[in-house]
Amino acid sequence: MIRVQDIMTRNVVTVAPDLPADTAWERMRAKGVHHLVVVRDSEVVGLISDRDAGGRRGQAVRAGHRVADLMTPKPLAVSPDTPVRRAANLMRGRSVGSLVVLGKNGRLVGIVTVADLLDAIGRGVERPVVATRRPPLSHRVPHRKRHTATGVW
Numbered sequence: 001m002i003r004v005q006d007i008m009t010r011n012v013v014t015v016a017p018d019l020p021a022d023t024a025w026e027r028m029r030a031k032g033v034h035h036l037v038v039v040r041d042s043e044v045v046g047l048i049s050d051r052d053a054g055g056r057r058g059q060a061v062r063a064g065h066r067v068a069d070l071m072t073p074k075p076l077a078v079s080p081d082t083p084v085r086r087a088a089n090l091m092r093g094r095s096v097g098s099l100v101v102l103g104k105n106g107r108l109v110g111i112v113t114v115a116d117l118l119d120a121i122g123r124g125v126e127r128p129v130v131a132t133r134r135p136p137l138s139h140r141v142p143h144r145k146r147h148t149a150t151g152v153w
Helices: 021-031 084-094 114-123
Strands: 035-040 043-049 098-102 108-113
Touching: 021 035, 035 108, 043 098, 084 098, 084 114, 108 114
Parallel strands: none
Antiparallel strands: 035 043, 098 108
16 A cells, blocks of 8 residues: 655755745745745644745735735644555545645654645556465356257247
């Protein structure tokens, strides 16, 4: 079974909640990412996406705002050993583009985005192949002669 830890992005770009939204947008563009995890004192407090920041033409949305004003507080989180199917269904069911991956101690260990899921589907994730063979048939049915057809078809 493929787990979130197999496809997640480990080098997560983070920002502080008091950072200006314009600066966060520029960091997204510079790093080539669509999601930033908002962290305060190593605790995940939110998530901001390029859509939250207004996109390319969202200068009016970002003007005068901080990341805390535009972020999604308390983002959806999963553990690294969560099955990918469950994570994908959670994203689809909640209509979100990413999930924060938290370790056992509640610390940020990664992020899973729609792009990660598509990449896993496109390149294929290696998973252990368990060879299974069906046992030979142990039940045999004796052949019985049925009525033979007579006459013209």
